[in-house]
Structure formats: structure tokens, C-alpha cells
Amino acid sequence: MATALALPLALTACSKRSDETTVKAETAAPSGSAPGQHLILSVSEGLQAPKELLGTLLVQQGAGTSVELPWVQSVKREAPSGFEHLAVLAFADGASLEAWRSVHATQLVAPLSLKQAQVLTKSAANASGSASAMFKISYYSLVAPVPKFQEWVDGYLTKYLEAQRSKGILTSYVMYLEDRGRALLVLEYPDAATEQSAEPIKEKLSEELAASDPVYAQLMPLKEELRTTQSWTLAVPVTQTGS
DSSP states (O other): OOOOOOOOTTOOOOOHHHHTOBOOOBOOOOSSSOTTSEEEEEEOTTOOOOHHHHHHHHHSOOTTEEEEEEEEEEOOOSSOOSOSEEEEEEESSHHHHHHHHHHTGGGOBTTEEEEEEEEEEEOSSOOOOOTTOEEEEEEEEEOSOHHHHHHHIIIIIHHHHHHHHHTTSOSEEEEEEEGGGEEEEEEEESSHHHHHTOHHHHHHHHHHHHHHOHHHHHHGGGHHHHEEEEEEEEEEEGGGTTO
């Protein structure tokens, strides 16, 4: 999907010094799916980037490149939120990724950060691109080996998120694993009202899953042993920010 993005007027040019600092993507090296085929683009919390930069990076794509998450902006004002702006690109292979980086080499500058990542779990659909969507986005630091964490993702988290998607609570979901053991969970709700009213429904769904699935029940209480929360925030597509 290659659509023009409306971006906040508050985004202004970063300093000359930042413009001259090229950002290099960090290579993911965990086990599992092929590394380097997903690229997480972000602007750190409290920093700003030229609107032309953000728009061009997603609109000008090459073959084998797709937008998995259009630009979203954090709307939580309690630090840390983890980012100011965030987007994710997917690539068919490593060659597609390198071709994209080559085309945009002069634009990959601070305050933009790039992280290569792999997918731990994902809904069938990417983020919808709906202007009314509400996202909950969390960063986690893994405190368990990746294979053990993946077992928890497969046996518990994916089942929990898929149950929510089937009930219309979630539109899409995806969890990425960056290098150095940091995970990124992106949940898309149809709108703010659904996100705000979801907790009682989610609790009931989890109880039903635990009653019918012994693996789910066994893995459910382990999350605090496997990862710690670094940050979380609510975020909206940039078209909601008044630009």
C-alpha cells in the first residue's frame, strides 16, 4: 500500500547537526523467521522530523517492499512512551531491503532510528490504515531465552490475540523481535471506544481459553517471568493529529 500521508504540522526540520548524522539499521540476529525482512522506523519521544522525510520513506517504495504499519503518533503524554512516531516496512528478501536503503541513503538521518526485526506472531492482515484506528504499542525487554519466549507467544499470546480479533476487539496485531532481546507489540483496535471498553471482554475470553486449553492455562501466568515492560503508549494514525 503506497498512499500519501497527512502529517502533523508540528513536525519541523531537525537541527543541521542531526541532519548530517546518518543512522545505520541494527541487524537482528535472533532465531526463528529470516532476519532483516522487517524494518521498524521510529522517531524518539520528544524529537521531531521533517514531514517530507516521513512521507517519502513510505510513499517511495521499490519492488518487494510493503507498508506493514503506516506512520502512527504517540498520544500518551506520560514518559516514557517509547517513540514519537513509528512505522514498519516489510521486505520480500534481504535484497529488497538493501535496495530500499540505497534509494533512501541520504534520508536515513537522525532523529530517525531504524531497527531490523523478525516477526514472532502476526494476524493475517496488516494494519488497516483506517483513520479511526487506535493502537496500543508496547516495548518489552526479554529476560528469558528467545525459544522459551517464542513458546509462550505461540501457546498463549497468539491464541489470546486471535480470540480478540475474532470478536472484533482487534483489527490486527503483530509482535516483532529486534536484536538485543527487545520485543515490540502492536495492537490495532477499530477505534478509541473499542479500546476503552475492551478489558472486561478480554478477561472473559482469557478465562474461556484457560478453561478449554491446558497449554494456554499453563503459560498464562508466565509473562512476568519472561519479559519486562519498557514502555507502552496509545497511538493514532498521523491523519488524526490535526495535520
